[in-house]
Amino acid sequence: MLNAEDWISKLKPLLSNVNHPIEGMFYLFIISLIFRWRWPKTWNSFLESVSANTENIRDKEVD
Numbered sequence: 001m002l003n004a005e006d007w008i009s010k011l012k013p014l015l016s017n018v019n020h021p022i023e024g025m026f027y028l029f030i031i032s033l034i035f036r037w038r039w040p041k042t043w044n045s046f047l048e049s050v051s052a053n054t055e056n057i058r059d060k061e062v063d
Helices: 004-016 021-038 040-050 054-062
Strands: none
Touching: 004 021, 021 040
């Protein structure tokens, strides 16, 4: 089983040689799938922390 340092050492050369934005987005997508599969609670808490606050948006739409 690879630890975090092993993952980073394997991914760093791959991500440093990205030649096109779509290629970079694909790599980030694959990394997020692996992260979501391996650490689902951490992934969900990360998504909650970066999500927008929708309560204020709903209040503005009513006005």
